[in-house]
Amino acid sequence: MSALPPSPDSAPxxxxxxxxxxxxxxxxSKPGHFEANAAERAALAMRFGLVRIDSLAADLALTRNDRQVEARGTLKAAFVQSCAISAEDLPVSVEEPVFFRFVPETDDHTPDEEVELTADDLDEIEYTGTHIDIGEAVAQSLALAIDPFLTGPNADAARLAAGIGTPEDNGAFAALKGLKLGK
Known part of the structure; x- marks a missing residue:
């Protein structure tokens, strides 16, 4: 199984x-190793708003059943992300199981139609033609693994310096905490 470069008919x-x-x-039906090179990691870091991605790889077992392809395995990544409060650089390591199923695109629903999804449907990626993109599926799995509200050890000090307090002091539950039950 060999990966192909982007098709020439796709826009650059x-x-x-x-x-x-x-x-x-x-x-x-055999395992495959898919790893991003330095340029790909730099572009993904920009796309996902990360400081940098030091490594990104997935070891996946691919199986095909007619026009459906399933990929199951492990995503491993190491990246540096900014703290959501203090903006300090925080190293993050991710190692988690991934599963996705590539299915041929269908037009069996109308734009305003309500669609019922099952848990199995959530990992399906539609494709057209005869090619699937394992790399993009791995990139999307990485995006889901990124904590958008990651805070580091200096977050509370940064909150206090900015005069905003901690989440416990400012949230909806803080207002409720101040209420007393009627007797």
Missing amino acids: DAAPEFSRRLDIRQVE
């Missing part, structure tokens, strides 16, 4: 930063 600015396109007809 539409190509994902970390693309590993596979022809589903050549998918074999």
